[in-house]
Amino acid sequence: MPPLLHAEQLTSIRAERCLFAGLSFAVSGGELLQVVGQNGSGKSTLLGILAGLASPDEGQVYYQQQALTTHREAFYQDLLFLGHKAAVKASLSALENVALQRQLDCGDSQPAPTEQDWDNLAQLDLLGLEELPAAQLSAGQQRRIALCRLWSSPAKVWILDEPFTALDQAGIELLHQRIDQHLAAGGCVVLTSHQPLLWQPQNYRTLTLQAQGVA
């Protein structure tokens, strides 16, 4: 089966330091790739490039065999990118945030909360907190709001930067289960995590970034 996402000969240079060079890999449906490496090794930079948010100095990323540079729109339809900070609007309530995420991710024009939004809040154990502004919630609760996207988005490709940050054990378990479901449904996941994964997805690989030195 052809990969969903693949990278060819990626090079990234930041502040005259080569983070990675000639990096090639592929991720197929059903696969999870964990990018590992020391602080500053370039994991977030790589995820940003894979998500089309930044350009590599050399090389190219392909989605379903098509270069992102020419097929960005099709890719964005199928991409869910979660950055390392919980992307929630501080002034909106948990419920409003989840409704907004649904509109953005699903192209859904219904601004009022739906049954699905309530279900997602329930999945993430946020019921009872739905009316509070996100700014008044803890880091882990805000992360749970951001993660609600994984329960509503139809995206095939998930790119997740440190998704386990701030989660308690129960939150980590929930995320494991949701990732397993996504992989079983033929989606793929690229994530970073400083900790080894505490479960073994069926098709799981790691990619280690190592310091390359001055460019």
Ligand SMILES: Nc1ncnc2c1ncn2[C@@H]1O[C@H](COP(=O)(O)OP(=O)(O)OP(=O)(O)O)[C@@H](O)[C@H]1O
């Ligand atoms: N916009 C930028 N301009 C210049 N240098 C940058 C920029 N973004 C990142 N860097 C540098 O690139 C290097 C890699 O950063 P990156 O955030 O990708 O690392 P990381 O592996 O994700 O680190 P961590 O494990 O700490 O999250 C760092 O040395 C950082 O200072």
